[in-house]
Amino acid sequence: MIETVTVEFDEEPRFRLRPYQERWMQNFQTWRQTHHRLLLDAATGTGKTSFFAACAAHEWSALNGRTLVLENRDKLVRQTAKRIASETGLTADIEMAADHASPFAPVVVASVQTLCRDARLTGFPDDHFSLVVADESHHSLAASWAKVLNYFHFGADSLQPEWVMPEPGVPYTPKSTVLGVTATPDITGKRNLGEFYQHICDRYQLLEAVNDGYLVRPITKNIPLKIDIRGLRPGRTPNGSDFKPGELSERLVPVLEALAEQVALLAVDRKSIAFVPSIECARILAAAIQRKGMKGIFVSGECLDVDEKTDDFVRSGPGTVLCNAALYVEGADFPDISCVICARATKSRGFYVQQVGRGTRVLPGVVDGLNTAEERKAAIAASAKPDLLILDPLWISDRLDLMDAYDLFTDKPEVKARMKEMGDVPDLQEAAREAERDFIKALEKEARKHARKTARTVDPLRLSVSLGDVGQYVPETTQDARPPTVGQLEFIRKQGLTVEGIKYLGQASKLIGRLMNRYKAGLATIGQLDFLRTLGYGEDATATLTQREASSLIDRTLAQKKASRTV
Secondary structure, three states: OOEEEOOOOOOOOOOOOOHHHHHHHHHHHHHOOOOOEEEEEEOOOOOHHHHHHHHHHHHHHHHOOOEEEEEOOHHHHHHHHHHHHHHHOOOEEEEEOOEOOOOOOOEEEEEHHHHOOHHHHOOOOOOOOOEEEEEOHHHOOOHHHHHHHHHHHHOHHHHOOOOOOOOOOOOOOOOOEEEEEEOOOOOOOHHHHOOOOOEEEEEEOHHHHHHOOOEOEEEEEEEEEEEEOOOOOOEEEOOEEEOOHHHHHHHHHHHHHHHHHHHHHHOOOOOEEEEOOOHHHHHHHHHHHHHOOOEEEEOOOOOOOHHHHHHHHHHOOOOEEEEEOOOOOOOOOOOOOOEEEEOOOOOOHHHHHHHHHOOOEOOOOOOOOOOOHHHHHHHHHOOOOOEEEEEEEEEEOOOOOOOOHHHHOOOOHHHHHHHHHOOOOOEHHHHHHHHHHHHHHHHHHHHHHHOOOOOOOEOOOHHHHOOOOHHHOOOOOOOOOOOOOHHHHHHHHHOOEOOOOOOOHHHHHHHHHHHHHHHHOOEOOHHHHHHHHHOOOOHHHHOOOEHHHHHHHHHHHHHHHHHHHHO
C-alpha cells in the first residue's frame, strides 16, 4: 500500500520564508559545502517544519535530489507529510507500518520505528536520498535513529557489526547531507549530539524570537506550593539525568488540590496545559480542576480516546486545562495555549523548554504581513494572546540545580544568577536583557584587569564584548573540540591578537569569523580598538565604530590632549 499526500493548487504554491528562515537557508546551503551533518537549533514555534519543507523543495527543484524526513511518532509522520505537501506542492509519500513510499517520490516522510527494520531500510538504496532531515533531532543518538542516519549518510557498510564511524578529520564520501532540527539540542547534552553532528549551522533562540515579534512574551508566576524534594536522587531518564517520575509523584499528589485552586485563581481566563510527573497525577489534577469550576481534560497514551480528547481540547476555549505527564511534550501545536503549568520538577533544561514551548506560539494570522518587529509586537500585545503565563511551584530544592523560567532566556550561569538577584521579576525578557548587560560589563571589567600590556597585543577575552562570547567558548561537537590549526593561530596573531587562551578549533573559527565580519562591515581594526583603549575609551564606546570614525576619534582625542598640554 502506498500512501501519498498531494495538494492541488490553482497556481504554483508561494513559499514565503521569514527573514530569519531565509538566513537559515543561506547558512545551511553554505555550510553543507564543507560539512555534511548539520544541526539547526531554533525555538519552538519559529517554523522549523516550514524551513525543512523549503529545503526539500530546493533539493528537488535545484539539485534534482530526494528528501527523507524522519519522525519519532506516527501522528507526526502524517502531520509533517501534509504540511510539506500543502506548503510546497510536492508529493510527500509515507513510509510507516503498512504504508510504503514510492521510489519516485520527491519527499518521503518516515517513522523511525518502521525504517530501522532491516527489510524496510535496505528497501531503499543507501544513496536514494540526497537530503535526510532528522526532525526533533535530539533523538539522533538513540540506536534506532543512529542506524537509519548512518545507513543513508555513511552507506550500507554501517550495518556491519564491525563498522565504526570515521574519526573527525578523516575524509569520506557522504551518501547524503543530514540536517537535524530541534529546539532542545541540550536535552541529551550538546556535546553528545556533537558525536554525530559536525556543525550548528544556525541558532534562533526564544529571546531573539520574542524580541523580533515572532513569539509571545513569557511571564512567570511562582505559585505558593512548597513541595519538598530533598532526598530525591536524579537518575538516567529519556530527558538525560533527571528525577524519576514515580518518586516525584509521591511528593506532588498531596498538594494537587491546592495546585488546582491556584490555577483557578490565576488562569481561569486562559487556555492551559499542565505537565505533571505521572499519569495518576494528571488524572487527579484534572478531577481537582473540574471541582474548581474549570474544565479539566485528562489524557495519557493509555487512553483509547486520546484523539477525541485532544480534539475536544482544540475546540475548547479559556478556562480549560489539558493535564498530561509527557504526551504533549513534542509535536503538539496548540497556538491558543496561553498558560503552561510546570508541575514537574526537572534538572533538564531541554525538557523544561519543551514544556514551555507548547505555549509560545503567536495566534494564527496576528503577525502575517507585518514587516517590522515593532509592528509585530504591537499586534501581539493587542491580540487575544498578548503573553504566555508560566506557573511554577515553589520547590524546596536544597542545593538541587532545578531548571526554571530563567533558563529559557540564557544558558550563561552568570546571567541567570544576576536575573535571580533581581528578585521576583515577572518580565523575564527585560530581566534577561538587563542581566546580559550587567554580565557584559563585568566581563569587560575582568578582562581589562588581566589584559596584556604588550603593544598592539589585545586579549581576546576583552574583545569578547564585540567579537562574541569567544572567551566563554565551550565546544559543542567533537570537531569543534579539536586543537586549533597552525594556520588559524597564525592568522589571529597577524591581527594583533594573542593566541593564549585559544584552545579549540571551533573557538578559533568563531574568532576568525567575527574578525572577518568586522572587516567586511568596515568596523574599526584591532589596532584602532587597542589604541582607543589606551586613550581611555571602553569597548562599549568603540565596538561598533567604523574605521573612519575610529580614526577621527583618535585624531580628535590626540589633538585635545596636545592642546591641553600647551595651555
